[in-house]
Amino acid sequence: MKPIKVGLLGLGTVGTGVVRIIEGHQEDLQRKTASAQISIEKILVQNLEKERTVYVNRDLLTDQAEDVIANSEIDIVIEVMGGVELARAYILEALERGKHVVTANKDLMALHGPEILAKAAEKGCDVFYEASVAGGIPIIRTLIDGFSSDRITKIMGIVNGTTNYILTKMSQEGAAYADVLKEAQDLGYAEADPTSDVEGLDAARKMTILSTLGFNSSVDLKDVEVKGISQVTKEDIAYGKQLGYEVKLLGIAESQDDHISVSVQPTMVKKSHPLSAVNGVFNAVYVYGEAVGETMFYGPGAGTMPTATSVVADLVAVIRNMQAGVSGREIFKPYKEKKLKTDEQISSKYFLLLHVDDKAGVLAKITQVFSQYDVSLESVLQHPNQHNPDAEIIIITHGANRASMNNVIAEFDRLDVIRSIKSVYRVEG
Amino acid sequence: MKPIKVGLLGLGTVGTGVVRIIEGHQEDLQRKTASAQISIEKILVQNLEKERTVYVNRDLLTDQAEDVIANSEIDIVIEVMGGVELARAYILEALERGKHVVTANKDLMALHGPEILAKAAEKGCDVFYEASVAGGIPIIRTLIDGFSSDRITKIMGIVNGTTNYILTKMSQEGAAYADVLKEAQDLGYAEADPTSDVEGLDAARKMTILSTLGFNSSVDLKDVEVKGISQVTKEDIAYGKQLGYEVKLLGIAESQDDHISVSVQPTMVKKSHPLSAVNGVFNAVYVYGEAVGETMFYGPGAGTMPTATSVVADLVAVIRNMQAGVSGREIFKPYKEKKLKTDEQISSKYFLLLHVDDKAGVLAKITQVFSQYDVSLESVLQHPNQHNPDAEIIIITHGANRASMNNVIAEFDRLDVIRSIKSVYRVEG
Numbered sequence: 001m002k003p004i005k006v007g008l009l010g011l012g013t014v015g016t017g018v019v020r021i022i023e024g025h026q027e028d029l030q031r032k033t034a035s036a037q038i039s040i041e042k043i044l045v046q047n048l049e050k051e052r053t054v055y056v057n058r059d060l061l062t063d064q065a066e067d068v069i070a071n072s073e074i075d076i077v078i079e080v081m082g083g084v085e086l087a088r089a090y091i092l093e094a095l096e097r098g099k100h101v102v103t104a105n106k107d108l109m110a111l112h113g114p115e116i117l118a119k120a121a122e123k124g125c126d127v128f129y130e131a132s133v134a135g136g137i138p139i140i141r142t143l144i145d146g147f148s149s150d151r152i153t154k155i156m157g158i159v160n161g162t163t164n165y166i167l168t169k170m171s172q173e174g175a176a177y178a179d180v181l182k183e184a185q186d187l188g189y190a191e192a193d194p195t196s197d198v199e200g201l202d203a204a205r206k207m208t209i210l211s212t213l214g215f216n217s218s219v220d221l222k223d224v225e226v227k228g229i230s231q232v233t234k235e236d237i238a239y240g241k242q243l244g245y246e247v248k249l250l251g252i253a254e255s256q257d258d259h260i261s262v263s264v265q266p267t268m269v270k271k272s273h274p275l276s277a278v279n280g281v282f283n284a285v286y287v288y289g290e291a292v293g294e295t296m297f298y299g300p301g302a303g304t305m306p307t308a309t310s311v312v313a314d315l316v317a318v319i320r321n322m323q324a325g326v327s328g329r330e331i332f333k334p335y336k337e338k339k340l341k342t343d344e345q346i347s348s349k350y351f352l353l354l355h356v357d358d359k360a361g362v363l364a365k366i367t368q369v370f371s372q373y374d375v376s377l378e379s380v381l382q383h384p385n386q387h388n389p390d391a392e393i394i395i396i397t398h399g400a401n402r403a404s405m406n407n408v409i410a411e412f413d414r415l416d417v418i419r420s421i422k423s424v425y426r427v428e429g
Numbered sequence: 430m431k432p433i434k435v436g437l438l439g440l441g442t443v444g445t446g447v448v449r450i451i452e453g454h455q456e457d458l459q460r461k462t463a464s465a466q467i468s469i470e471k472i473l474v475q476n477l478e479k480e481r482t483v484y485v486n487r488d489l490l491t492d493q494a495e496d497v498i499a500n501s502e503i504d505i506v507i508e509v510m511g512g513v514e515l516a517r518a519y520i521l522e523a524l525e526r527g528k529h530v531v532t533a534n535k536d537l538m539a540l541h542g543p544e545i546l547a548k549a550a551e552k553g554c555d556v557f558y559e560a561s562v563a564g565g566i567p568i569i570r571t572l573i574d575g576f577s578s579d580r581i582t583k584i585m586g587i588v589n590g591t592t593n594y595i596l597t598k599m600s601q602e603g604a605a606y607a608d609v610l611k612e613a614q615d616l617g618y619a620e621a622d623p624t625s626d627v628e629g630l631d632a633a634r635k636m637t638i639l640s641t642l643g644f645n646s647s648v649d650l651k652d653v654e655v656k657g658i659s660q661v662t663k664e665d666i667a668y669g670k671q672l673g674y675e676v677k678l679l680g681i682a683e684s685q686d687d688h689i690s691v692s693v694q695p696t697m698v699k700k701s702h703p704l705s706a707v708n709g710v711f712n713a714v715y716v717y718g719e720a721v722g723e724t725m726f727y728g729p730g731a732g733t734m735p736t737a738t739s740v741v742a743d744l745v746a747v748i749r750n751m752q753a754g755v756s757g758r759e760i761f762k763p764y765k766e767k768k769l770k771t772d773e774q775i776s777s778k779y780f781l782l783l784h785v786d787d788k789a790g791v792l793a794k795i796t797q798v799f800s801q802y803d804v805s806l807e808s809v810l811q812h813p814n815q816h817n818p819d820a821e822i823i824i825i826t827h828g829a830n831r832a833s834m835n836n837v838i839a840e841f842d843r844l845d846v847i848r849s850i851k852s853v854y855r856v857e858g
Binding site for chain 2: 017020021025028029031032130136137138141142145146147148149150151216274277282289290291292293294295296297298299300303305306308309310311312313315316317320324325326329330335
């Protein structure tokens with residue numbers, strides 16, 4: 001048994017955890033992989049002098065990428081540096097040189113996954129990326145292996161911890177978005193520039209990866225419709241609660257008859273649905289399969305040790321494949337042609353909050369518009385607004401296709417009795 | 430590519446689903462396994478003439494086990510007949526002849542798992558058994574692959590749908606155990622003889638399998654302490670609810686410093702814990718790993734199609750291994766010596782419901798006993814009983830080791846002011 005030599009690209013939050021697990025669990029890892037030793041050979045860092053929260057022999061550090069990716073001693077490269085262009089170049093170069101790759105990089109895999117997987121297949125190398133979605137939850141292997149026998153028709157994910165933290169706080173404390181965002185920034189749960197999280201881009205990247213795996217079809221990031229949480233008001237959340245819903249930022253991927261839609265948006269989730277109780281920075285992915293039915297996978301979506309758990313589980317898989325001589329055999333290849341749903345094919349329930357003139361006949365005009373576009377209503381709630389002279393109407397529709405709903409909204413814009421369309425949410429559960 | 434030929438032992442609930450998936454998802458299964466065709470060659474049934482809910486060519490049926498297990502055409506045997514001794518003999522014989530095996534049989538794997546896995550290893554064959562625990566939830570691969578890098582310290586499972594259905598109904602409707610059991614029997618959710626489910630034996634078998642995998646140590650069924658739900662009263666559930674708990678039949682497996690305890694018992698689960706919201710016939714397994722932290726896996730625990738999903742996912746894994754020429758390499762071997770915890774090492778919170786004399790000084794005597802054995806209390810609730818002249822005292826302790834709690838209970842038995850110890854529950858969450 002020859003020792004397995006690993007190179008790291010990056011020694012930040014995740015890299016630190018990877019070093020801790022490889023060193024702390026060495027004996028178990030050797031047993032599980034039938035290896036002599038799993039040693040870290042080189043670590044690429046930006047700053048050689050920076051103080052580290054994990055002990056690392058100074059000789060292992062380098063600021064030259066070649067010392068890792070062109071190092072003939074190294075069998076496996078673990079990319080935990082983040083960013084897109086450099087990481088892409090390094091990984092392609094490592095694969096070119098026959099090294100296996102483990103990456104935690106969702107941005108990279110969402111944008112360049114097909115290119116990287118094709119290169120791996122060409123070189124007979126493994127690429128695993130479990131940590132790129134939902135941190136410590138092994139959702140990628142679940143989709144590839146656990147549900148290999150099933151036809152998955154729906155994946156709904158709370159896959160961004162920052163926004164789930166913000167929405168949970170807004171719900172539990174009745175607080176406003178801006179206040180909670182600031183608090184989350186102070187606590188380190190949100191970045192100084194929170195755009196990628198709060199506008200749903202991070203979640204969209206993860207849904208690109210999950211829907212590609214779940215539907216066996218190459219979904220592009222640009223296929224994902226994205227709406228973030230910055231417009232969610234505490235009133236929306238309060239009205240949702242009254243009616244038995246929690247607002248969650250959901251990634252929703254659906255496939256019917258091999259036609260796909262993928263979106264990210266704040267969604268009213270019925271309280272009886274298991275996703276509605278996923279709170280704080282936790283992540284969860286709900287998977288519906290034709291045969292298996294409803295399943296949900298819940299756990300920490302980020303953080304040093306949870307994410308490192310997934311990275312090192314991938315490392316174990318790479319080593320097992322090396323030992324068995326089957327590297328590169330499991331490279332995922334989507335085999336279905338991608339067909340996107342049209343607006344007519346996308347159906348869901350909707351929640352609408354309207355401010356209207358407080359006078360007779362208004363509701364009749366509104367319901368007439370719904371009926372004109374064949375949208376039927378599940379419930380209607382009208383009451384005077386406490387803060388201004390308008391009345392408020394809250395409507396939950398039955399399942400309606402999006403083309404019809406777009407027509408309804410357009411008509412409402414023209415309807416003089418409607419002062420404003422305050423909110424429109426998709427409804428699930 | 431030569432076609433893959435499969436033999437089935439059994440065509441009952443699960444077998445029917447397996448046939449449906451293999452036939453209905455044929456094209457996807459071929460793509461995912463790079464196989465020419467996956468065909469069912471022979472099916473062992475008890476009654477050749479019985480009417481089936483799935484179409485099967487009459488020529489495929491046999492009532493002679495040899496036609497499957499000694500059939501040189503067959504590569505893979507799927508055992509979905511249930512029972513222990515015959516299934517064991519057939520599987521050992523199939524392995525002896527170099528056939529790979531997929532089984533959904535928890536009883537068999539809990540009782541004879543080591544023997545079967547050893548035979549498989551000896552013959553270079555695969556044995557997979559994902560469907561044996563928690564039906565459609567891919568929890569076995571999650572423990573083996575998803576968390577291969579972590580040290581799992583706790584597994585808590587709602588792994589029996591019948592008892593979870595009964596407890597959910599008792600909780601939601603305030604109904605008594607006997608009434609709900611009868612209703613469950615009428616609906617087909619409970620067997621005519623419900624002993625194995627309601628007394629916790631079924632859950633114990635599943636926990637044997639999960640704890641062996643999670644702790645890498647060969648846990649025996651007799652290592653599992655078992656208590657069922659037949660003594661759970663609607664009063665217990667009502668008091669639990671008042672204090673923010675749901676009663677669930679939990680399998681609990683713990684490992685600290687490589688010392689293990691495994692048990693099944695009705696448990697008070699705090700409402701903030703994700704297991705508390707797992708209702709009806711659903712199953713869920715909560716896994717705590719040192720690095721990953723809290724995770725939970727939720728889905729259908731039984732039923733034709735969910736269970737068949739896991740069986741056929743195993744079939745896909747077997748075929749992939751055959752194609753890669755690595756059959757038998759992943760046979761799980763526990764590598765840690767089993768050390769069981771003593772009562773001093775098993776710690777948890779407890780819930781007690783006592784009926785006591787309704788007079789002064791009683792509470793002082795009771796709390797004195799706790800203090801004598803170093804058990805500290807989290808909360809104490811005393812109020813007059815509506816139905817009889819005793820007073821009721823409900824106590825929730827802080828974490829206490831079981832040896833101490835046993836001493837407390839023994840002392841209570843001798844204490845004249847305590848008329849009866851109505852209930853003692855472990856508390857989690």
